[in-house]
Amino acid sequence: MINFKRTDHINICVAPEQLEAARQFYTNVFGLEAIPRPDHIFDTPGYWFNLAGIQLHIGVEQPVGFTFRHTAFEVTDLDVARKHLEANGIKIDEEPVIEGRDRFTFLDPFGNRMELLEYYR
Secondary structure: OOOOOOOOEEEEEEOHHHHHHHHHHHHHHOOOEEEOOOHHHOOOOOEEEEEOOEEEEEEEOOOOOOOOOOEEEEOOOHHHHHHHHHHOOOOEEEOOOEOOEEEEEEEOOOOOEEEEEEEOO
């Protein structure tokens, strides 16, 4: 059995020519803080960010098209997050109801599918 302690990081990818736009999106729209990345151990460029006690890593690869793979983040106010994303031109996709949580998904400008959710009792 594996006894998980916590999630350390999440890795998403963007097309190489979109890397700088991704850095701008994740700092300016998501409001994440960039952290040092040990570039000397990688063959490709990328960025790392702090995200609520874990790290978000952005690397480069050619896009794969739409996928159901996604990352889900719990937020403290889903309505505020929705309005913020919409104000920044992000299209929100409604998802089927799961009891005990409100949620939606969206594609970041680079094709990465993300879910934001808020639990209720």
